[in-house]
Amino acid sequence: MTDTTSETVRVGELGPTGAFERKAQDAGNHRVRNLLILAFVAFAALWPLVHENTFLLTMGTLVALSVIGATSLHLIIRTGHISFAHAGFMGVGAYVCVLLVMKLQLPFAVSLAGGAAAAAALALLIGPVVLRLTGKYFVLVTFLLGEIIRMVFVEWTSMTGGSNGIFGIPAPYPALAEPHAFYYFALAAALLCVGFCARILTSEVGRAMDSVRESERVAQCSGIPALQLKVTIFVIACALAGVHGALLAHFLHYVDPSSFGMVDSLNLVVMNVIGGMNHLIGPIIGSVFLTILPELLRGYVELQRVIFGIILIVVMAALPGGILELTARVRRLLASRRS
Amino acid sequence: MSTLLQVEGLTRVYGGLRAVGDLSFSVGQNEILGLIGPNGAGKTTVVNLVSGVVKPSAGRVAFKNEDVTGMAPHLLARRGLVRTFQATVVYGDRTVRENAMRGAYLTLYPGFVATLFDTPAAKRKREAAEALVSELLDWLELTSVADTIAGSMPYGYQKTLGIVIALAARPSLILLDEPVAGLSAHETDQVRDTIKRVRERGITVVVIDHNMRFISGLCDRVVVIAHGQELAQGAPRDVLRDPKVIEAYLGKSYAAARAE
Amino acid sequence: MTRTAWKAATIAVALLAGTATTYAQEELKIGAIGSLSGGGTAWGLALQRGVTLAIDEATKAGGLKIGGKTYMPKLVMYDDQYTATGGKTAADRLVNLDKVKYIIGPIGSPPVLASVAVSSPAKVIQLSNGFAPAILKNDAKSPYNFRVMNSNVEFGPAMIKWLHKNYPAIKKVALIAPNDAVGQAVIPTLVEAYKANGIEVWTEMYDRGMKEFTPLLTRMMAQNVDLFDLNSNAPGEAGLLLKQARQAGYQKMIWQVGGPSVDEIINVAGPLADGFLSYETFDFSSPQAQAFDKAYHAKWDGIINAQAPGWYNAAKILFKAMETAGSTDVTAVRDALMKVEGYDSGMYGPVIWGGQADYGVAHQLLLPFWIVEVKNGKSTIRDKLTPEKR
C-alpha cells in the first residue's frame, strides 16, 4: 500500500482557489450572489412558460439532470480527486433502479433509493482502496475502473440486456409522462442536489474538505480523518450520480451501456473544468454550456467538435479556473480601470 | 517529572537501508527536547515515525502510557500529539484566521449531521473554536494580520502560523520539524521565544533541527542522531562537547585536531 | 456610391432573390438522424448521401407534386453520435423545433429505440434501421415507424438454408462478433438458424475497437471449424478478421451473413479476399446501379457504403407515398405507405412489406438481396434471394 501522506492534486494544479470564496464572504457580494441564485431559479422555473416548445423543455430537463451529475462530481473534486468513473456509478444507479421497477415491480421512489444505495455501496467498497492514491493516479485508476464497470453492463446480458440495453422503461409516475411535469420534477431534483452540495461545502465538512485538498498532511495532523472524509464524500457523490443515472433512464425510457462510458465520465469532468473547479457554480455553468453548446452548433457537426476541443485547450492552458475565473478576471480588470 | 512520550527501539528500513535504527528516547511532561543531527541523519524520518505519517519497521512508541505505534496522524492528534512540517505548509490561499480555524477542527467539528443542520451543539462548538483561535492569534500577536492571506506573509510569520495551526488542535505535545530552517537570525530568535512561550502553556515540545545554536539556547535536553542512530543524549552543554558529536557534525579530521 | 454601400446592396439583392425562389413553392422538411461523428459515421454519411440523392432527383424534377401543390423537399439532419441520448435529442429537435412530419434514420438499435420513443407518440413517420426486433415488436404495435432494410431475421435464415443446400459438408461454424448492440442482437438468431440446419456453432465476442484478432483466431482454429462467419462485424473489422485469419493459416471457407462489406474487405485484405462469400444488399453491377454510382460520384469520392442505395430507396418510397396520398397529412401518408406495394424506385424492384409473423405488424420492408463471391479481387454475383414474407 502506498503512503497515505502522499499529496493529492494540489491547489496549484487546479488553479488559484479561494479568490471566489474570499469575495463571497463580503456581505455585499452575498446579496448579489443570492439575487443571482434567485434569478437563476426563477428563470429555470419560468423556462417552460416562455415558449411552448417541448424540445427546449427536453433540453432544460437534460441540463437539470446533468447538473446533478456534475455537481456530485464536484464534491469529489473538492476533496482533491477527479473521478473518471462517475458515469459508471450513474450506470449502476440506472440499472439497479430500472431492474427494481421492471423486474420486481417496486414503486419508483423505492427503486430510486435502491439505485442510489447500490451506487453508494460500490463506492464504499472501492473508495477506501482507491482514495489512498494521489490525485493523478486516482485519475488513471478511475479511468480504467469506469471502463470495467461499462464492460460489466455489456457482458452481463441476462441482467442488463447487454449492449442492447433495456427499453420500454415507464415514466416514474403516470403524471410524469407529461414533459412539463418531468421538467419540474428534474428541476426540483437538481435544486435539491445543488442545495445539498452547497450545504455540505459551506459547513464544517466543506472546510475540512478544503483543508484536505489544499494540504492533506497538515489537515491530518489537525485531527481531520482525511481518508474517512474522502470516502464519505465519495459515497455521497456516487449515490447522487446513481440518482442522475436512474432519472436519465426513466426520462429516455431506455438504458444501455453506451450512456455510461468513458466519454460520459469525461463530459462530467469537462463540465467541471470549463465551469471552474473551485466553486459549486462552476459545474452548473458547465452543465448548461455543455448541453446547450452542441445544440447551438449542431449544423457543423465536425467543426463543433474541433471548436470544442480548442475551447478545452484554451481553458486548461490559460484559464485554469474555467469560465468562473474569466468573469473574476474581467471584474478585476474593470476594478483596476476604475481605480 | 512524568514521562509523556516514550520511544523504544524505533527502526525504519527503506529497501535494505536503515534510515532509523534502534532509537530510544523519552520526553517528560512540559519538557523541551531537542532532536538534532547533521543533514541526512534521519531526523525527519523520526518525526514521521512518531507522528504516524510513516509506519515503523520495528520498535514501539507510547504516548501517555498508551501504545500508539503506527497510529494514523489524525488519531494521534485526538490524543494530543501534533506536529508541524519542515516546509512552510500552511493553507497559502486562505486568511490567517481561516488557517487557524482549520487547525481547530477537533474543537470545531460537531459531527456530519450536526454540522449540516447547524444544531445548537454545532453553534456552541463553533463559538468555542472561534474563541480559541482569537485567543491564540492574540497571544502570538497575529491579530493584526488575521485577515491577511497566509501565503502573502513573510516566511517567519508563516512558520509561526504553522505553530498556531498545531496549537489550535489543543495538543499536549507538539513536534516541531525544523521550525527555523531558512529563517534570518532575527526571525530565529522570535521563533525561539514563541516556542518558550508555548511551553509556558503547559505543552511539551520536541524540536527537530540541525542548528545547534538554536537548539542549545532552547532545549532542556537533546538527543543527537547520525545515520539514524543515537550518538548522545543529555543536557545541551554536555552533549555538544562530546567528541562523537563534533565528529559527526564537523568531520573526522576536525574532531581529531580538536582532541589534540 | 461607396464600396461598402455597393456591397450591402448586392447582398440585399441576393437575399431578396434567395427568398423569392424559396417562396415560389412550399418547402417540405424531411428530417434525418444518423451518426455524423463517432464510430458509426460511415453509416450516417451513407444515409445523408442516399437521401440527398433522392431529394436532388425530386428537385431536378421540379419538386414533389402532392395534391395539386408543388413541394420542394429539404433535408434537415442531426447527429445522434450513435447513442441513445443523441437519438432522443435529435428526434426531439426534429419533431418539436423543426416540426418535421417525417424522419429517415437513424441506424443502430440504441438511437433508433430512443428516437422512436419520441416520434411515435408525436405521430411522426419514421423510417429507420436497427437490428433489435423490439424496434417493430412492441406494445404500441409501431403505429408510425417502419424498418426499411432487412435485418438478420429477414436475410439470415434464407442465407443459411442456401448454404446448407450448396455446401452440405459444413458441420461446424465459428462466429466472432463485436460485443455491441448489433452483435448481441444478431448472434442468437444466427445460432438458431445454423442449428436448425444441423450445423454446430462456436461463438466468441470481442470489445468494439479491437483490431488484433490473431489470438482469437488461433483459438478458433483449435476448434476445427469448417466455416468462419463474419456475421455482424463492421466493414473494417470484417476485413481485418478475414486478412488475419488467412495470415494465421486458416484455409477453409469464410463468409459473412451480414454486413455487407465486400468492397472494404477486398480493400483491406487484397488477394487474401479471394473465395470470400457475402451477403450483399445491392447489385452494383446492374444498370440501375450505374446511374446511382454516377450520381453519387458526381458529388462525393470514395467507396459507396452499401447502405446508401437503401436510404435512397427509402426516401423515394416515402415521396411516392406522399404523392399517392395526395396530401402531406401524416396519417394519410402512413396509410399510403402500406399501399405502395408494387412501386419500384428502380433499385430493388417492387416494394413488399412483411414482418407480420415476426413482429405483429407488417412494417418491415422486404428487400431482395444477393450472395456474392470474391473472384480475382472482384465481387461477382452467385445468387439472388428474397426474404420470406411471413
Next chain:
Amino acid sequence: MLSPIIIGQVIVNGLSLSAIYVLIALGFTLLFGIMRVVNFAHGAFAMLGGYALYYLYGKYALPYPLAVPLAALIVAVLSLVLETLVFRWFYQKMFQSMIGLLGLNMALMFSSVIVWDVYERSIPPAFSGVLRLGGLILAADRLMVIGIAIIALLAFWLFMTKTRYGVAMRATADDVEIAEAQGIDTRTIYRLAFLVAIFMTALAGGLYAQIYALSPFMGERPLIVAFVVVILGGMGSIPGAALGGVILGFTESILSTFYGAAVSSFVSFGVVIALLIFRPWGLLGKPE
C-alpha cells in the same frame, strides 16, 4: 487445446503483439518522463502518422524504407507548431495536460474528418507473404514490425545514454531547476524531446495503420494500449515501456487464445488497476 503447435503459435503471436505495443508506447512514455505531460492526443498523432504514410507510400509510391521514417519525420516537424501553440502550456502540469490534450485530440480527430472523410482506408502492405517454421506461422509484415521495434528500442537507448542531448534530456527529466542551473537550455531540450516523441508515435501510427486500418478514429486503441503499457512498466520509464509492452502482448495472446477476449480485457484492466493501487510507479518506474 494445449498442443505444442498452439503453444508455439501463442508465443509467436505474443511476440508480434509485444513489438507493436512497445512501439506505440515509446513516444507516450517519453513525453511523460521528460515533460510530465499525459499525452491524451497520442492517438491523434499516431493517426496523422498513418495518413502521412498513406500519402508517401500508398499514393506517391516512395521506396518503403524511405517512406516510413520520412512520414514520421514530416508529422514530427509539423507538430512543432502544436508544441508552441499547445503543449508548451502543459509542461510539468500533469493534470491540466490530461484534459487540455484531450481537447487537442478531439480537435485533430475531427479536423481529419473534415479533411479526409471518415471511411477507412488501407495502406498497401509492404510484405504480403507468411513465414512458416514447422507448424508455426508468422505474417511477414509482423516480422518487420518486430525488427523495427528492436531497432527503435536500441536507437532510443543509445540516444539517451550516449549522446549529449540524450544525457541532457535525462538530466532535465530528473530535475528541471538543477538542469537549468547546469546550463542546459531546457526549452531546446523540451522541443527536441517533443520531436523525438512525436516521431516515434507517428512511426508507430504509420505501421499500425498499415497492419490494421487507417481512419480519423484509428487512434483510440493505440491510446489505450499506450496507457496500459506505460502504467504497467512505469510512467516515464523507457525500459518500463518495453517490459510493459511484452507483458501486455503475451498476456493478451495467452488469455485470448485460452480463455477468450472478454477474460483478457477484464484481467489486463484488473491487473493494471491493482498495480496502480499497490505500485503506482509501475514495475520499473521510480516512486516519487
